[in-house]
Each structure stands twice: as C-alpha cells, then as structure tokens.
Amino acid sequence: MSTTASADAIRSTLLAILHEQRLSALFQPIAALHEGRIFGYEGLIRGPTDSDLHSPLALFQAAERCALLPELDRACRHTIIRAFATAGLPGKLFLNINPQCLIPPSYRPGETLALLQEYGLPAQRVVIELTETQPIACYEALLTAVRQYRSQGFRIALDDLGEGFSSLRRWSELKPEFVKIDKYFIQGLNSDAQKRQFVRSIQHIALNTGTQVIAEGIETSHELDEVRRIGISLGQGYLLGKPQPRPAGALGYHDLAKPRLASRSAMTAGSLLVQVPTVTPEVSNTIAAELFARYDELQGLPVIDGGRPVGLLKRQDLLNLFARPYGRELHGQRPCATLMDTTPLQVEHTLSLQELSLIVSSGEHRHLADGFILTDQGRYLGMGTGRDLMRAITELQITAARYANPLTGLPGNRPIQEHIQSLLDDAQSFVVIYADLDHFKPFNDLYGYASGDELLRMTGELLQQLAATEDDFIGHIGGDDFVLVLQSADWQERCQACLNDFAQLLRAVVQQEHWRAGGYISHDRNNQQVWHPLVSLSLGAVTIQGGLFHSHLEVASAASSAKSMAKREQGSSLFIERRQHTDCRTAASLVQAPIAA
Numbered sequence: 001m002s003t004t005a006s007a008d009a010i011r012s013t014l015l016a017i018l019h020e021q022r023l024s025a026l027f028q029p030i031a032a033l034h035e036g037r038i039f040g041y042e043g044l045i046r047g048p049t050d051s052d053l054h055s056p057l058a059l060f061q062a063a064e065r066c067a068l069l070p071e072l073d074r075a076c077r078h079t080i081i082r083a084f085a086t087a088g089l090p091g092k093l094f095l096n097i098n099p100q101c102l103i104p105p106s107y108r109p110g111e112t113l114a115l116l117q118e119y120g121l122p123a124q125r126v127v128i129e130l131t132e133t134q135p136i137a138c139y140e141a142l143l144t145a146v147r148q149y150r151s152q153g154f155r156i157a158l159d160d161l162g163e164g165f166s167s168l169r170r171w172s173e174l175k176p177e178f179v180k181i182d183k184y185f186i187q188g189l190n191s192d193a194q195k196r197q198f199v200r201s202i203q204h205i206a207l208n209t210g211t212q213v214i215a216e217g218i219e220t221s222h223e224l225d226e227v228r229r230i231g232i233s234l235g236q237g238y239l240l241g242k243p244q245p246r247p248a249g250a251l252g253y254h255d256l257a258k259p260r261l262a263s264r265s266a267m268t269a270g271s272l273l274v275q276v277p278t279v280t281p282e283v284s285n286t287i288a289a290e291l292f293a294r295y296d297e298l299q300g301l302p303v304i305d306g307g308r309p310v311g312l313l314k315r316q317d318l319l320n321l322f323a324r325p326y327g328r329e330l331h332g333q334r335p336c337a338t339l340m341d342t343t344p345l346q347v348e349h350t351l352s353l354q355e356l357s358l359i360v361s362s363g364e365h366r367h368l369a370d371g372f373i374l375t376d377q378g379r380y381l382g383m384g385t386g387r388d389l390m391r392a393i394t395e396l397q398i399t400a401a402r403y404a405n406p407l408t409g410l411p412g413n414r415p416i417q418e419h420i421q422s423l424l425d426d427a428q429s430f431v432v433i434y435a436d437l438d439h440f441k442p443f444n445d446l447y448g449y450a451s452g453d454e455l456l457r458m459t460g461e462l463l464q465q466l467a468a469t470e471d472d473f474i475g476h477i478g479g480d481d482f483v484l485v486l487q488s489a490d491w492q493e494r495c496q497a498c499l500n501d502f503a504q505l506l507r508a509v510v511q512q513e514h515w516r517a518g519g520y521i522s523h524d525r526n527n528q529q530v531w532h533p534l535v536s537l538s539l540g541a542v543t544i545q546g547g548l549f550h551s552h553l554e555v556a557s558a559a560s561s562a563k564s565m566a567k568r569e570q571g572s573s574l575f576i577e578r579r580q581h582t583d584c585r586t587a588a589s590l591v592q593a594p595i596a597a
Helices: 003-019 056-065 069-087 111-118 139-151 167-174 193-209 221-230 262-267 285-294 315-323 327-331 353-362 365-370 386-402 413-425 440-447 449-464 491-509 512-517 552-567
Strands: 024-032 037-046 092-097 126-130 155-161 178-181 212-215 300-305 308-314 346-348 372-376 379-384 430-438 473-478 481-486 519-523 529-533 536-544 573-578 589-594
Touching: 003 056, 003 069, 024 069, 037 056, 037 069, 056 069, 069 092, 069 111, 092 155, 111 126, 126 178, 139 155, 139 167, 155 167, 178 193, 193 212, 193 221, 193 353, 285 300, 285 315, 285 327, 300 379, 308 315, 308 372, 308 379, 315 327, 353 365, 353 386, 365 386, 413 473, 413 481, 413 552, 430 449, 430 491, 430 552, 440 449, 440 519, 440 529, 449 473, 449 481, 449 491, 491 536, 491 573, 512 519, 536 552, 552 573
Parallel strands: 037 092, 092 126, 126 155, 155 178, 178 212, 346 372, 536 573
Antiparallel strands: 024 037, 300 308, 372 379, 430 481, 430 536, 473 481, 519 529, 573 589
C-alpha cells in the first residue's frame, strides 16, 4: 500500500470513529493529599479497543497528520463531559485541551460552556488543562481564549510542568490556578536530591503566585510522603487511583488520611501559630483601620472567606492610603478586598520549620516582614511572624550545636533518642543501624590520635551518604559508635555499598604493607607484641514495624544486640535482625550478610 493510500485509510478510520462517536472516557482521581479525599478527576480518552487508534498517542498523532485535531479535540470534550455528568462524579473535572485548538480558526468561543449547560454542569467545576506537544504559534490568541474561559467561570491548569517548550513562560503569562509537575520529577523523588530541589522550587513559586501544585505520577508511598513533606496539597498517580471508566467516589489508598508527624509539632510551622483578628472581604477599610489602631503589634489582617484565607490586608498599605489627600474620604467605605494582598504566603501547619525557613529566606522580602498565614488542609488556622520563625530556627541551631559531636558535627545522644522516640510515637516503620568500628584502638595507638580522628570523621561522612531522603537520620554517639535511623526503601543496598566504600577508604588511610598483610603488629599494655586485624565496619540493623517498640531504650537494646552479632563476623559486615512479632521480647528473624573488608 502506498503512503498516500495509507494516509487516506487512517483518515477514513478516524472520521468513522468521530462520526460514530466511538471514543470512550476514563477518569483518574486527583487527591487532596492533606485531607484524604478526592479533589477532582482528570478526563482521559481512548479510541475503540478493536482499532489501531485505541491509544491516545496514536489517536492524536493520526489527527495531527490528517489535519483533524480540532475535530478530535471537540469530540473528546463532548465524550468526557457527557461521561462525567452521567457518572455523577464529585469534585472538579480537569478537561484536557490542546492550545492549538484555542487559536482561530479552530477556536469557537462558548462551545465548551454550551456543552456543560447541556449536561447540567457549572463552569466553576471545570478546569481547562492546557497540554503542549508543539510550540504555540500565536500566544496572543491563546491569552485571549484563556481570558474568555476565566470570564465564564472556568479555571486554568498547565500540564506537565518541566516538560514541553516554554513551561515557565506559560506559567508567568497565563497565571493558571493549577500547575501539574511532570511525573519525571515525582518518580524516585524520595531518593533523588536534585529532583527534590526542583520540586521545592516549583512549590516555592506556586506559594508566591497563589497557584496550587498537582504532583503527577505518584506510584509509591515513599514518593507520596516526600510530596506531602514538601507541602504540595494535590496529587495524582497509580498509588492514588488508576484511570477507570466509572471510578469510585472515594480514594482506594486508605493510608492517605492518616495524620503524620503529630508528635513533632514543635518542629513544624504550627508551633509558631498566633491568633489575630480577622476580617471578611466586604469589611470596610475604615473598620480595618480601627482594628489596626486597637492592636498596635498587628502588621496584617487575614482576610477570610468561608473559612479559607483569600488575602492579607497590610497595616502599612492602609496607612499609606489614608495618608493621601482625601484618602480616608475616598476609600474608607470601600471593601478591604480592594486593597488586600491576594498572594500572601500560605503554608500548611505541618510544614517543617526548616522548609518554612527556606521558603521565607529564598522568597520575597515581604514574607519576612508581613508574616505568613497558617492553614489546616487549606482552612485558616492563624498567623505566624517572620520574627518568631527566625527565633525558632536559631533555637534549633543552638540546640543542634549543643548536642552535636564536636568531631563529626553529627547529632549526639539526645537528638538520636528524641528522633527515634518521635517515630515510635507516630507508629512509623523504620530501620535502626548501630555502626561500630572494630579494632579501632590498635589503629589509634599505632597511627596516632590525629589519624584516628581523621578516620572517624571520614567514617561519619561516609555514613551520611546512606541518607537517601530527609527522613534518614545519622547520629554519632561518641568514639567509634554511630547510629543510623533510615526510612528509605533501598537502605540494605546502600549499607552494602557503604561497606565496600569503607574498604576503599581504609586502603587510602593505612600503609600499603599493612593493607597487603591485612593487619599489623603493635604492643599491648604489657608491652607484648600482638597481631591486630585492620579496622573494619560492623553494621547491626533492626527493622522496626510501627507499634512494635514503645521506647527508644528498647530500640537501643535491640540495635546493640544486632551490632554484637555483626562484630562476630570477620571483617566488615552487615547483620540484619527483623522483628516480626508484636512483642519486642519474642524471637527475632535473623539474616546475616558478611562482607570482607
């Protein structure tokens, strides 16, 4: 068959699919991550199952080749809106539209609104999700279409942020209510520091522009935890729900609504919460000025509508306005919503102080002076001030320095105990590893204290590389004893790699003749010559299931026993003790994994 004949066949097939309305809709849930509920659904499209155009990629590629993209786009909208209304699904509908179809002559203003009215859906429930597969030919026309959609009550979302041709420019110019981070940056987020930094940056921009971020492609609980920790409130992915023609009205992932980090509230933004007077958007500027006069310390009035913050009225802005000639007379009776800052910094009360400090310090200067609004699943809780944040961070730094090991700078006994106890109180699962250097004293005696200290410092740096996520914690008890508290999924592989790296580290430290011999002769306390093996690293690991242990002392005892078992092996080794029972005093499951140094 010739190329022309083949193209004609594809065109005929596609036209038949459109004419016979053989497209079908699927819906994938978008979850409100802090509330454990469905926020909305993304409408997806499929061709006939018995056709080569079943997949959306094949379908849209064929439409583009056959110059039928606008026709396919309209058919998809019709199919998805009809199916969404028929199924009676809750929340918002995210409706994909190719930007090329919003540029004349393809664009037909009011067409989508008419479809919604036909099926009894308000435009306020629909989010126009702009996808991008090629550069946009006419940006002005796209901006005009977006303004028209907004005037009708629609909201705008940008899809696959981080992919495509001009993501940040589109964000800046279109000012969407939602942005979706491309799944590439979410997959493996918990174990990739660069991806975490990128996602944090996107969330930071979103906080400053009043945009909600949706994390796409969440497939594991570790990715979900990292997304929530960064402060992203909406998510989508197979872990939360797969695309279905008639999805359930509730999320299938039941762990989503579980409260997290409750016992660590003293280290979260919620610890800075203060109650201040609030106003509603229709309150006059004169009444707001009276509140500022009554409360001398008040720098901003949160503006609340329906329990949710919509802005912040600043003292200085109002005073400057009233200081103008006839300012009070002209503006006194106007609603405060006309003067408020519509994009104040809003953060969830569960956000860590460290993350909050990063957002405030790297953002606009006004956030430090104005303060920030604290929310609980988007609902107003109270205010926090930049001054209180700086004081809290300073106290954390002083405490960390007070209890840090002076040689390695790692947290000492007290922070280790507090961290373990907080995980136990939250019934979280984790792994505790007791790390110990074997035969360290003979090395210290033979090579000198300076070399001994350097080996300890280098070992501390090596162990810190085991921290794959911000949940992983490394501490230095003292001497040659370290404790690791890990929650990353690949902790065992990382431990194995660490033992191999330690061997290379040691080879660079000891004399080559000692390395070749596997040890050295030194004098003991009785001045007798004694053979000592090279220093080795023993790792004793205990897997802790939520609810298994109740005290950090019990965990320390189990980890100490595991370390003792590891030290029985010759050379560097990893010993894993898995407790499978609800009583920590019962027999343990033992796994040995020795590795020669």
